[in-house]
Amino acid sequence: MSPERAHPPPATTPDALEQQAAAVAPLLEDSPEDLYENAPCGYLSTLMNGTLAKVNGTLLSWLGYHREELVGRRRFADLLTIGGKLYHETHFAPLLQMQGEVHGIAMELKAKDGARLPVLVTSVVKTDAAGEPKLIRTTVTDARGRRAYEQELLRARRAAEEAHREAERSREHLHEVVAVLQRSLLPPSLPPVPGLETAAHYHTASPDHLGGDFYDLFSLGGGRWAFCLGDVCGKGPEAAAVTSLARYTLRAAAMNDADPEAVLQTLNSVLYERYAGDDPRYCTVVFGLLEAPGPDDAGFDITLAGGGHPPALLLRDDGTADFVHTPGGVLIGILPRPPLAVIHTRLEPGDTLVLYTDGLTEARTPTGRYGDERLLAHAADLAPSGAEPTVKALTDLLESFGAGLDDDTAILALGVPARAHENPTSSPC
Amino acid sequence: MDIRRRNNVSVIGPEDGPVVVLAHGFGCDQNLWRLVAPALAVDYRVVLFDYVGAGRSDLTAWSAERYSSLDGYAEDVLDVCRELDLRDAVFVGHSVSAMAGVMAVAKEPGRFGRLVLLTPSPCYIDDGGYRGGFSREDIDELLESLDANYLGWSGAMAPLIMGNPDRPELGEELTDAFCRTDPDIARVFARTTFLSDSRDDLAKVSVPTLVVECAQDVIAPREVGAYVHAAIPGSRLVTLDATGHCPQLSAPEATVEAITAFLRDGER
């Protein structure tokens, strides 16, 4: 490359700039008047009452009017569509009067032949030296392209809003369906058991999903009652189908042979045969029998069979609490004939037995999973406590977990009313 | 409910002055009164408020159901009057607010001693021999105009005139929410305003009434002013030499003069 310069240096000195400007000016043949008349946008000026005082050639050509048809004869609002006039009077003019200028308002002008021209309008009030408003200067920009684009956006927005509403409706419908099905998986209310207080609570993790937990309490006749509480693996409709199957199988089996182990073996056979293969469906269950007390006995004999379920809680009249384990019981539905644990216990007056699913103990807290130990300590704090207040306290506990509780949770409490205690504070020393 | 907060109520002027309630119409908020309120507040206790959905009102209190009829706006007026325990007040209603005031007077007459209807229209749509000035299609077109502007709403309406040296009273604080309305709320208000028909209510007005119209007003043309004047027994009509629908902005002195003259007559 030759070091010689091929082009003149860029003009940077004031003299050079002036020379360049002088050189291009004649080419443009421009003047303020010509720029006003033939600018690439419309210009107009009006008196404060809106009467048109000046209109440039560009705007006249857009609208198809002669100057003398407009100036002194028409007002700016006359050039607008009726909707635009209303908008002008209710928004544009008040804003302009209050703040002296208004920018980029979308309007439509009516051409002489009736055609409509989408424009963007900007107006500024010109004041005299004393600050008195004298006239309004307005620029009008062709907005056909922009308007088409905006209408496309509006259409898209409306479509999106409609789709959103549709989705909301579907969601509400789903919630209704889920709620109805969920109720069908639980007894509408617990039947009264003479000499026993009962209470239950069901926490649904999400209105979108059917929970897989269940509980039940029903009479077997002859002063015997059956109760159960369980947790089917998984969530959603498949789990709910298993839940329904489990609950009604337990009822039917108990009517046939109320022995808790036999009842759970029947349920196991049903699930094992139905859900073999690579889609195992199983549940953990506690099933129990309540034997009504004799005439001189207020307590209840309980036989409990557990299939892989967390231990029950016993809140005693003396203020202590313990787990009632059913050790050795295996999940229902995975083995042809699982070992099941059967235990016998008694509810004395003032005692309350609490069955629950692991949503309670698996809830996340700032210090880790809530866990068995804390649950037991909480139960000991509550004891002695009847069925109703115990379920209320545990419901409050579930609520306190907030977002830490992300699983369904079922709670069933059975309590024998306490004997009338002597008032301990008034007991003599 | 805190009505003062809900309706952004402000009260200015001498505590012992006769009370004048200023109610804004469709399109803006109580800022519309800024050129007349100070003049009125010399002698009168002036109450300003925003209808729910407008200006700095509590938007969470808005419901399409309540504000889809003029009755909802009349209830706002009465809520404010009850909150301030007003009796015998002067109600000045602009545009659609004039009709909300007429309804409020009918509901609780004891609260109002006089009515000033500023550019009122009991019905915007032509109906048989009645000339309201608009057709149903025109109103639909307005709704389209609202839609067309709400995309660019924030950009076009929000910056306004920060620090305009000629109008120092228009501070930044005032301008940021001013005249901006949620598009859904604006649509409901527009529909309620322009599709309402309160002609039958006019004959029931039982208090001294002043009708103020502008010589040139495309929204409430002079036929409408004459109609309102004729329909309200014993009313007075003043025609301002002003253009547009908002004489409190375009001719504030004349507007104040018309109102105070009417009120002075009442005091005599």
Place this chain on the structure above:
Amino acid sequence: MLKTSTRHTPAGPVLDVRGDLDFHTVPEFRKTLEGLSLLPGQRLVLHLAGLQFCDSSGITAFLVARNLAATAGADVALAEVPDTTLRVLRIVGLDQVFAIEPAERAGADSA
């Protein structure tokens, strides 16, 4: 998050499981299980020392592994089960269903 890796030993594959076995990761874990080749008489070892979290979905996954192994005429064992998971396995009685191995074989036998 779940990470798995497989080592093959003459006695059968050892699947190293690290991270969480929950509702979100189990589908992926199932695919891994289905991709394993198991011969009759072999033992599939699920090496769980790195298991951080295991809920009922994870329990289901163990049962899937058990069923797959049974279909192939093979056996399944859990090795180095973390205490929390072992507690859950005991509650649901699966400590009686699965062979639970100590660390030695899974950890040392990497041939």
